[in-house]
Amino acid sequence: MAVLADATLGAKGHSPKPLRDLLSETVVLTWRLLLGSARTPMTLVHGVLLPASFLLTLKVVFGDSITTLTGQNSLYRSVALVALISAMAGSSTGMVGINTERHGGFLARLWALPIHRAAGLLARVGAETVRLLFTTLVILGAGLVLGFRFHRGVGGALLWVAVPVIFGVAFAALATAVALYWPKAVMVEATQPVIVLGATFCTGFVPLDMYPDWVQPVVGNQPMSLAVDAMRGLSVGGPVWSPMMGCLLWCAAIFLVCLWPIIVGYRRASTS
């Protein structure tokens, strides 16, 4: 808070260095969001406990069937899938936060301060990235304990970790856009079926040829499947380039489509 006060004092009138101010303001606000989520036990439940239990359950229930069927440890699918689920579940809790701050008047208060208009939103992206990195590493740790290994070196591992983070930022953009235009409590419950359907119609859950023929094109090309396929290629080996490109295209498209509605919606939420 002290830093925030300094930043606002420093920005009295027209600041000669708007970009440097933007950076420092974003850092302060990001830190605020991260502290907030670190102090909310639900973040831990969502980001770590639920997904880790789900990973264990998948391993115990379907692990043997899928390993026998594909000749490849099922963990290379399920760890990737669970990392994505954890990214999505965390975002849907996070977007309740933006509505709480809207109704509590915090967004309006930020708007009244002499800080850069973009700082609030950039801080959300920053905090989201840190959170995604944290949950992905935790899920990866759980996977490593169960027997997941990287076979394509450090580069593969780093890219593997980057995929859920990129995917998560795109999903968070979608979630924020929806939350800004549909500020209802029932929202979180409404996203749960979306996550469940996305996760179960995904090559991370069951191999593609196990799905009925008519649904295979949908399953194979939805963003979560592409992300899982790319992550599987990066860990155990296999095609990486084409699923990776597909996944990045999806994420970029979702992000770009949501960007303008978010900017407009955030302004509206801050000023109404």
Added chain:
Amino acid sequence: MISLTATRTSPSGIRQWRVLTMRLIAPTLRNGEVAVGVAVTVAVTVSLYIPLNRLMDGPDLKMSSYAQFLVPLIVLQAISFASISTAFRAATDSVQGINRRFQSLPIPLLMPLAARITASFYRCALGLVVALACGYVIGFRFHRGSVCAAAFCLLALFAGLALALLGDTLGTKSRDPAATAQWLLLPQLIFGFLSVGIQPLQRFPDWLQPIVQNQPISRLVDALRALAGDSGDGVAPVTWSVIAPALAWVVGIMALTLPWTFVVYRRRV
């Protein structure tokens, strides 16, 4: 206090119960609770049946189709979602202070609970109907006559009652709607997946099989499966040795929850 209320005609218990129940049921169409309930059950059906049908189908299923195998679990999932909604409502009531207001009114102690349980029964019935409709679409049929079909529904609703009681008490105690609903997803997920409702017992790892076989959801699935029957003869007949463990679990959960419910409700908030 007593003299004040005694001068007025106090409304009958039935009327209080009806009013408090309608308070919960009337807004469900408008606030999206019904829509979410239907959507969740449809989503569970679709997301379990379509991906797992080919993977799970096999001779060791001992049943005519995976649909016939899976529907008892879908019914139980729908019912436990209803109890999560109940927990959510109970926690909302508790934290918004309406329970405290009820305590200051001439209402019997457990009347708000009775009303919420009734509303939960309505949600369970709704979930059951939607689950059976979904089951019908994927190929589930009752093969053992109308009495067994009715018993199927009654057992499912009875299980719903126990879960509603548990959910309501947990919600009232926790006073945090969002957290309660999220926490309850975890046992639902674990009990649902680690049960014979999703795949035959012998496909689980050996060390886990005793737990899987005897946990409440598995026992309920066994009983429901027997009551639904099958076109082949792979399903156990309807006997006490199949039904009794399921009933025992339901009664046991209620017997353990009820004293706790009294403790939670008697506490002045």
